[in-house]
Amino acid sequence: MKKNLLLTPGPTQIPPDICAALGRPIIHHRTPQFQQYLKDAVEGLKYVFQTKSDVLIMASSGTGGMEAAVANLLSPGDKAIVVEGGKFGERWTELCKAYGAIPVVVKVPWGKGVEPKQIKEAMAANPGVKAVLITLVETSTGVTNDVRAIADVVKNTEAVLVVDAISGLGVVDCQMDNWGVDVVVSASHKGFMCPPGLAFIAINAKAMKMAEACKSPRYYFDLRKAKKVMEKETDTPFTPAIGIVIALNESIKHIKEQGLEKVFAHFARLAKATRAAAVALGLKLYPDDSCMSNALTTICVPEGVDGNKIMKVMRDTYGISVAGGQGEELKGKVIRIAHMGCIDEYDIITGISCLEKVLKELGYKFTLGSGVAAAQSVFNS
Numbered sequence: 038m039k040k041n042l043l044l045t046p047g048p049t050q051i052p053p054d055i056c057a058a059l060g061r062p063i064i065h066h067r068t069p070q071f072q073q074y075l076k077d078a079v080e081g082l083k084y085v086f087q088t089k090s091d092v093l094i095m096a097s098s099g100t101g102g103m104e105a106a107v108a109n110l111l112s113p114g115d116k117a118i119v120v121e122g123g124k125f126g127e128r129w130t131e132l133c134k135a136y137g138a139i140p141v142v143v144k145v146p147w148g149k150g151v152e153p154k155q156i157k158e159a160m161a162a163n164p165g166v167k168a169v170l171i172t173l174v175e176t177s178t179g180v181t182n183d184v185r186a187i188a189d190v191v192k193n194t195e196a197v198l199v200v201d202a203i204s205g206l207g208v209v210d211c212q213m214d215n216w217g218v219d220v221v222v223s224a225s226h227k228g229f230m231c232p233p234g235l236a237f238i239a240i241n242a243k244a245m246k247m248a249e250a251c252k253s254p255r256y257y258f259d260l261r262k263a264k265k266v267m268e269k270e271t272d273t274p275f276t277p278a279i280g281i282v283i284a285l286n287e288s289i290k291h292i293k294e295q296g297l298e299k300v301f302a303h304f305a306r307l308a309k310a311t312r313a314a315a316v317a318l319g320l321k322l323y324p325d326d327s328c329m330s331n332a333l334t335t336i337c338v339p340e341g342v343d344g345n346k347i348m349k350v351m352r353d354t355y356g357i358s359v360a361g362g363q364g365e366e367l368k369g370k371v372i373r374i375a376h377m378g379c380i381d382e383y384d385i386i387t388g389i390s391c392l393e394k395v396l397k398e399l400g401y402k403f404t405l406g407s408g409v410a411a412a413q414s415v416f417n418s
């Protein structure tokens with residue numbers, strides 16, 4: 038029997054107590070009992086989002102949260118600056134087009150972070166731009182963007198800064214209020230170690246005002262309505278994903294018990310060990326040193342070895358899931374090992390030892406155990 042360890046950047050491993058919470062019989066959502074869960078979940082999310090603004094919970098995957106941001110902020114014909122440095126940045130562009138907004142694309146080479154200066158220039162060249170849409174952790178490449186520096190550029194303008202923090206929240210620091218970010222989107226199945234099914238959107242007063250005036254059509258993802266029923270009745274406009282909201286309460290307990298600072302330090306340590314292991318195996322890391330993410334490690338596969346094959350053998354033969362490369366650029370060329378959610382030192386050690394086994398099977402030459410040893414020395418230091 039295979040245990041199926043998920044070292045993927047979403048969905049992530051679900052800890053036993055959250056699994057148990059998911060197994061509870063369903064309760065009705067229009068009850069004081071569920072309202073308490075919802076209230077606690079929102080309070081907990083505010084802690085993780087580091088905000089005092091509204092955080093709204095929707096039943097959808099993460100992309101639903103991104104769509105909600107675009108549908109509520111951008112009217113047809115509005116311009117928005119989008120940063121494209123990977124698959125998820127491209128999603129912002131596609132969403133803008135779907136709503137008739139005009140994406141002003143800032144291209145960033147894959148593996149690099151966006152320079153705040155590029156945003157500044159794009160804003161200067163496009164007066165009246167309504168929003169800047171960026172990605173905290175570009176999961177397709179393994180880059181963390183400098184949201185704080187970008188917020189410095191956007192915060193005293195008419196535009197709102199919207200951050201896709203779906204794979205980054207609860208893993209790397211993102212201080213919505215302190216840094217001056219207007220909208221942050223996340224989801225249940227990455228740092229929050231729950232199943233997919235919930236999107237979260239934190240929205241401040243400046244962005245809510247824009248949502249009130251926005252002319253785009255919206256129904257399911259109408260944030261005005263979501264805010265109203267949350268305030269009035271501690272409810273969501275439609276049936277919530279009840280079981281996952283209850284599970285989220287457990288997840289938030291874990292995060293709060295540790296405290297954000299310790300949580301970030303934990304993932305930084307896992308990232309450091311994973312990188313050390315890759316380097317010890319003679320493999321290159323894909324992202325630039327300056328912007329390498331602590332949420333996942335993207336490793337270039339050696340010449341002559343197919344990355345998708347590594348991924349498939351690890352998963353299908355040994356029950357350990359890592360992610361392959363996405364898009365023309367990276368398909369078969371990298372593997373991505375996530376360290377987000379409830380992953381610990383020994384999950385990383387297990388993943389690396391499995392990677393070694395499969396690399397050996399596929400004919401790559403290196404000293405067996407060297408990756409594990411490098412990770413161990415990081416963990417023992």
Ligand SMILES: *Cc1c(COP(=O)(O)O)cnc(C)c1O
Nearest residue numbers: 047098099100125174176203204
């Ligand atoms: C996972 C992810 C998403 C959302 O994906 P869904 O499949 O819709 O949940 C969006 N952005 C980033 C950066 C992600 O990692």
